Amino acid sequence: MIPEHLRYVSTHEWLDPKTGKVGITDPAQEQLGDMVFVEFPEVGSEFAKGERFGSVESVKSVSDCYLPVSGKVVAINEDLLEAPEILNQDPYEKGWLIKIEIKNPAEIDELMSAADYDKFVKEEAGEH
Amino acid sequence: MTQMKKTALNAVVKELGGRMVDFAGWEMPVQFSGIIDEHNTVRTAAGLFDVSHMGEIEFRGKDAFNAVQRLVCNDVSKMSIGQAMYAGLLYPNGTFVDDLLVHKIADDYYMLCVNAGNSDKDFAWVKENTSGDVEVTNASLKTAQLALQGPKARRILQKITPVDLGQIRYYWFTHGSVAGVDNLLIAATGYTGERGFEIYIPNEHAEHVFREIMKAGEEFGIKPTGLGARDTLRLEAGMMLYGNDIDDTTTPLEANLSWIVKMDAGDFIGREALQKQLEEGIRRRLVGFEMLEPGIPRHGYDISKDGVKVGHVTSGTRAPFLKKSIGLGYVPVELTALETELDIMIRGRAVRAKVISTPFYKRPRKKKKVSRA
Numbered sequence: 356m357i358p359e360h361l362r363y364v365s366t367h368e369w370l371d372p373k374t375g376k377v378g379i380t381d382p383a384q385e386q387l388g389d390m391v392f393v394e395f396p397e398v399g400s401e402f403a404k405g406e407r408f409g410s411v412e413s414v415k416s417v418s419d420c421y422l423p424v425s426g427k428v429v430a431i432n433e434d435l436l437e438a439p440e441i442l443n444q445d446p447y448e449k450g451w452l453i454k455i456e457i458k459n460p461a462e463i464d465e466l467m468s469a470a471d472y473d474k475f476v477k478e479e480a481g482e483h
Numbered sequence: 484m485t486q487m488k489k490t491a492l493n494a495v496v497k498e499l500g501g502r503m504v505d506f507a508g509w510e511m512p513v514q515f516s517g518i519i520d521e522h523n524t525v526r527t528a529a530g531l532f533d534v535s536h537m538g539e540i541e542f543r544g545k546d547a548f549n550a551v552q553r554l555v556c557n558d559v560s561k562m563s564i565g566q567a568m569y570a571g572l573l574y575p576n577g578t579f580v581d582d583l584l585v586h587k588i589a590d591d592y593y594m595l596c597v598n599a600g601n602s603d604k605d606f607a608w609v610k611e612n613t614s615g616d617v618e619v620t621n622a623s624l625k626t627a628q629l630a631l632q633g634p635k636a637r638r639i640l641q642k643i644t645p646v647d648l649g650q651i652r653y654y655w656f657t658h659g660s661v662a663g664v665d666n667l668l669i670a671a672t673g674y675t676g677e678r679g680f681e682i683y684i685p686n687e688h689a690e691h692v693f694r695e696i697m698k699a700g701e702e703f704g705i706k707p708t709g710l711g712a713r714d715t716l717r718l719e720a721g722m723m724l725y726g727n728d729i730d731d732t733t734t735p736l737e738a739n740l741s742w743i744v745k746m747d748a749g750d751f752i753g754r755e756a757l758q759k760q761l762e763e764g765i766r767r768r769l770v771g772f773e774m775l776e777p778g779i780p781r782h783g784y785d786i787s788k789d790g791v792k793v794g795h796v797t798s799g800t801r802a803p804f805l806k807k808s809i810g811l812g813y814v815p816v817e818l819t820a821l822e823t824e825l826d827i828m829i830r831g832r833a834v835r836a837k838v839i840s841t842p843f844y845k846r847p848r849k850k851k852k853v854s855r856a
Contacts, residue, residue, distance in 0.1 A: 388711070389519040391801035392779050392808075394830075410830075412779050414518040414801055415711050436777075 357381070357473050358447050362423065362466035364405075365475060369447065370423040372463050376451040377423065379411060382476045384446045387413040390439040395431040396453065402426065404462050408453065411442060424462040426455030490535035491627040491686035492693055499697075499707045507600030509536040512709040521712035522803040525675055529633030530708030531696055534681070535689065538602025538623040540595045546615030551585060551593045554609055556735060556757070558748035562587040567654045567672050570743055572597075572605060573753030577734040577760060581605050582725055584672060586656060594668070596628075596681075598725045612752060627689030631696055632679030632716075634846075635703040640680055642699040644669070653678070662695035664688040674713060676720025676844050718809065719802045721771060721842030727782050728769060728797040728811050736760055737813065738769045739841075767794065767813045771841035772825060778834035780810035785828040788818060796827060802843060809843050810836070 357380070361369040367383035370376070384390065392412040402408045402422045409420045431453050435441055442450040457463070467475060487510040497503065501512025512533065515521060524530050542550055552559040557570035566587050572580040572595075581601040586594040597605045606621045613619055631640055637648050646659035646669060656670035661682060668683040684692050697705060714724065723729050729738045736744060736757060744757060774780065780799030785792050799810030810827070818825065821840060826833035 388514060389517050389803075391519075392777065394778075412801070414715060414803065415513070417779075417781060 357469040359469045361447065361469065362463060363469070363472035363475075364421065364423045364466060366419075366421045368420060368423050370463070370466060371451075372457070372460075375426065375429070375455045375457055377408075377420075377453050377455060378446055378451040379418075379420065379442065380472070381446050383418070384443050384450075387411065387416060387418055388443075389414050390442040393435045393439050393442070393452065395436075396428050398428050398431060400428050401458075402428070411439075411452075420452060422455070423466055424455075425458040427458065428453050429456050430454040488536070488624075490533055491689035492533040492535060492629075495690050495693055496533050496707065501707065501709060504710075506710055507536060507598075509599060511536055512707070514709040514711045515707045518709070518711040518715060519803040521706060521708040522715050524704065524706045525633045525677055525708060525712060525716055526804045527634065528704040528706075529631060529635040529639055529679070529700055530675075530706055530712065531693065531700065532630040532632065532708050532710075532713055533627075533693070534630050534713075535627040535686075536599035537628050538597040538599060538605065538621070539626045539628075539683065540597060540602070540606055540609060541620045541622050542593045542595070542613075542617055543620075544591055544615075544617035546617040547591050547593050549615060550609075550613040550617045550619070551595070552749050553751055554612060555583070555585060556745065556748070556751050556753060557585070557743045558745035559585060559587070559593075560748065561745075564589060565655050565657060567656055567670055569654075571729075571735045571740065571753075572608065573735070573751070573757075574731060575752055575756060577736075577753040577756030578731045579725065579729045579733065579735070580608050580731070582723055582729060584670075586668070586670065588668075594622075594683075601725060625686055627684045627686050629682045629684065629689070629693060629696065630673060630675075630679065630713075631682070631700075632673045632675040632677045632708075633705075634677060635700070635705070636677070636679035639696065639700040639703050639705060640669075643695050648680070651680075662692050664692055667692075674720075674722055675716040676722070676842060677716075677846055712803075715800050715803055718798050718800055718811070719804060719842070719844040721811075721844075724798060733769075733813070734760060736765050737767055765816060767815050768819045769797065769811055769813055770819050770838045771843060772810055772812065772827075772836040773839050773843070774808035774810075774827065775824075775835040775837055778827065778829045778832070779808045780812075780827045780829070780836070786812050786814055787826040787828055787833060788814075790833075792828075793818060793825075799827075805844055811841070
């Protein structure tokens, strides 16, 4: 199930508009496979909407992570440094990547809802 | 997009939940339960791989020996019937057309197991460079291959074959029946660093044998395993992957494979170039390294020393069993000593690594009992 309270982008990240937490989606972790490494940005660094802020690595591949909205990093999920597999087990809760201070709340309106994202994932899968 | 080729096991691996990808034009399972789980299952129990995409090229006739001896850099004259040998198929400049396993089935009958992505190229190359009384055939599309690998592999297979598997030494093979299918080539070879078997099966019997092995292995915790784990297993075991660690720009001497180069094995293709390389000195070599700081090396990343690019990573991964990040790469010979520190450039960031010995993983061997006198 795709959580209703989050917002999504086509690069498969989610944003919690209330807390400012950002992560990768369940279809994304499923596609990437066993996670083994997370590259985090520095706390305090700022990124524009759509800018690369880090990466997640599975055994087989590296995948860049892009910020859904512009913001400043206020926290990183240090649990993932020791146990990146949390990303596979619980991508929407314990597997959050970073927490940001949202710079421009208007940008949230441009993001996909759970229903939109669900449709997007199904369409993307259908292309193959 | 051209249609992907399907192995005889396509349906059964999909049924078992294989996630299919395009590999060298074949639709192959990259993973089932997950690469880490599959990898560790092979290290501790057994995994069953569909490797039917691998190519088989057969040489039959009076001049089969001469043909194979001229084509590969290892010494085929030292082989007995029933023996398998790792070798390189080289261009005249000493670089790899492919790496392969030679199987001596009879004095006038050899079978070469080659990489899937190279099999058409290899077949054309060997045809072009073979003369005399020998028939060369490409059996790739009618032959399936299973790799049963892991410490439990022998006990599993023994349940469904009358062949005494304990008698097949490492890198030897025999013909026998498995699951009621007669005359299969059963080789004690593999690409995982574990003991196990590679079984060559006519397509029409492949699914039956696959299912019977899975059934026999249930009590031992067998799992279907995919190409993802195959790659991490072979890398932990320090084995080469064509297209990554060796290719048509590298020679076996540079790749630390001088043990498969027998300069006295007659006038094989590439010999002269290798002789020259030996005389002039080898400038770069493949080394194994492990990361000293967080980060995972990947194919194509630069290797630097004191801020200067000195080479590149050919393979790298997080090693699931060893639980560290490891890789292979070419560096100048003066940087190949064990413990030499190198930087792996991961997205512009220099991450420290050091040269270590390969294979990274060695399977635990049973200790022989020493009698006290």
